[in-house]
Amino acid sequence: MKNKALKSLLIAIAIFSLEGSLPVRAQAPAWPSQPIRLMVPFSAGGGADNAARIVGRKLGERLGQPVVIENRPGAGGVIAESALAQALPDGYTMLYDSFALAVNATRRNLSFDPRTDLVPVTSTATAETVLVANPRLPVRTVKELVAYAKANPGKVSYASAGVGSVAHLSGEMLASDNGLNLLHVPYKGGGQAITDLMGGQVDIYFAAPTSTLASIKGGKLRALAVTSPERADYLPELPTMVELGYPDFVMETWHGLFVPRGTPPEILSRIDRETQAVLADPEVQKLMRASGLTPRISDQPTFARFVDAQITRWSRFLKDRDIQID
Numbered sequence: 001m002k003n004k005a006l007k008s009l010l011i012a013i014a015i016f017s018l019e020g021s022l023p024v025r026a027q028a029p030a031w032p033s034q035p036i037r038l039m040v041p042f043s044a045g046g047g048a049d050n051a052a053r054i055v056g057r058k059l060g061e062r063l064g065q066p067v068v069i070e071n072r073p074g075a076g077g078v079i080a081e082s083a084l085a086q087a088l089p090d091g092y093t094m095l096y097d098s099f100a101l102a103v104n105a106t107r108r109n110l111s112f113d114p115r116t117d118l119v120p121v122t123s124t125a126t127a128e129t130v131l132v133a134n135p136r137l138p139v140r141t142v143k144e145l146v147a148y149a150k151a152n153p154g155k156v157s158y159a160s161a162g163v164g165s166v167a168h169l170s171g172e173m174l175a176s177d178n179g180l181n182l183l184h185v186p187y188k189g190g191g192q193a194i195t196d197l198m199g200g201q202v203d204i205y206f207a208a209p210t211s212t213l214a215s216i217k218g219g220k221l222r223a224l225a226v227t228s229p230e231r232a233d234y235l236p237e238l239p240t241m242v243e244l245g246y247p248d249f250v251m252e253t254w255h256g257l258f259v260p261r262g263t264p265p266e267i268l269s270r271i272d273r274e275t276q277a278v279l280a281d282p283e284v285q286k287l288m289r290a291s292g293l294t295p296r297i298s299d300q301p302t303f304a305r306f307v308d309a310q311i312t313r314w315s316r317f318l319k320d321r322d323i324q325i326d
Contacts, residue, residue, distance in 0.1 A: 031091050031267050032065040038257075039095045041080035043073045047208065047291060051125055051255055052096035054287045058278040063270075067094075076164060076325070078104050085112035089262035091271070094121070099253045102310035103164040106318050107325050115311060120304045121257040121268060122275045125293040128228035128252050129166060129206040130235070131174075132221040137203050142225050142244050145204065149180045157183040159193035159205040164325045167193075169314070170206035170227060170251045172321050177246055197221065206251065209234060210292030227251035228294075254296070254310075256303055272300040 040052045049071065056067035072080035077100040087093035095118065105114040112118070131142065137156075139145040149156040160168035163186055175182045185202050187193040190211055197205045198220050206227065213234060215221040225241050226232045229250050241249035257275060259268060278284055279297045288295045298306070318325065 031270070032063050034092060035066045035068050036060070036063070036091070037070050037093050038067050039070045039072045039080045039083060039093070041072055041074075041077035041095070041097060041100065044071050047127065047210075047253075047293065048096065048098050048255060050291050051288065051293055054284055054291070055096070055124055055257075055275065055278055058281060058284055059271075059274055062274045062277060076100055076104060076162075078107065078110065081114065081118060082111055084258060084260055085117040087260045089260040089264070091259065091263055091267035093260065094271070095258040096124075096255065097258055098255050099166055099310070100164070101258075102307065102314045103169075103318070103325060105311040106315045109326070115308065117261050118258045119261055119263060119268065120307045121259055121300055122272045122279075123254060123256040123296045123298045123303045123306065124275070124279060125255045125288055126228075126252040126296050127208060127293050128226055128232065129170060130209050130212055130216070130226050130232075130238070131170075131204065131224045131241075132197065132207050132212050132216065133204045133224055134197055134200050134202070135219065135222045136200055137222075139224070140222065142239075142241070145224060146174075146178045146180065149178070149182060153181040154183060156180075156204065157185050157202045159197055159202040160184065160186050161190045161193060162186050162188065163323070166251055166253050167206040169317070171204075172323065173249060173251070173317075176321060177249065194221075208253075208292060254306075255293070256307070268300065 038052060038056045040049050042048045053069055056069055060067035072083060077097060080095060081097065081101060081104060084093060084095040101114055133139060139148050158171040160171060168184065168186065171182055171184060190208060193205055194207060194211055196202050198215065209232065212221055216223045223235060223238050225244060226235065226238050227241055227250060229242065231240055232238065257271065276297050279295050285295045
């Protein structure tokens, strides 16, 4: 019996020693364990780029890994959107996109489906536009502008930063709602559009408030209305288009984060949660407002529904107006 017990003990010791010498299965590192790439489909220095850097810096602090901004401009945002659609869905590649995505969804021959290949995570900010006119144009209100444009068909021109931009579609909406024949004058950017507006080469422009506020207060431009749902703090006397009888005339450039389809739900949820916390930070809100943006916090399901509705809205509008983005 003693030999048998001793033998059993020796076998147990041998088994324990063997198990202790086996390699331990490697555990996947917790996300994130490396820097995160945040693509921006616009050039450095613009509104979306500035906002992406504000959000990215604070998000990196919360996640414990740097969020590296990568500017990928071109094709109205399609280059960066396509790159995200092809990226590994591991949480290490994100996209900071805007209103342009909803318009790009109407393009033909895209290599990806914006509705399914790009997953909205959370909204970050919005920016309204201000309808401004050259002071030499004999109008002081939107009502007077509409009457003047009807009396001078094809002679009232409006500037934009390009086909499919917020300013372009705002002008098309103004024309559509009032049965007007307006002349669209597209520019490569807002800076030259404002210069020509003040010089009288074009008549009106739905412009970013940050680029026009000084000119409005200095009398170089005349503000007629704002396209936000409520009046703006910086021009509280200025009516909204909604107030003026255009219930659907809310035109805002919205921003938000996107990840590739297939990103694990736990990572998607973490990005959503941490981004919302970033946007609730008073410092971030102050920096956003200084850049002409209004912080907008929404959870992932809410933002996903919003983006889907935006794609539907602008697809229908562009089709009805026979506007080709390609």
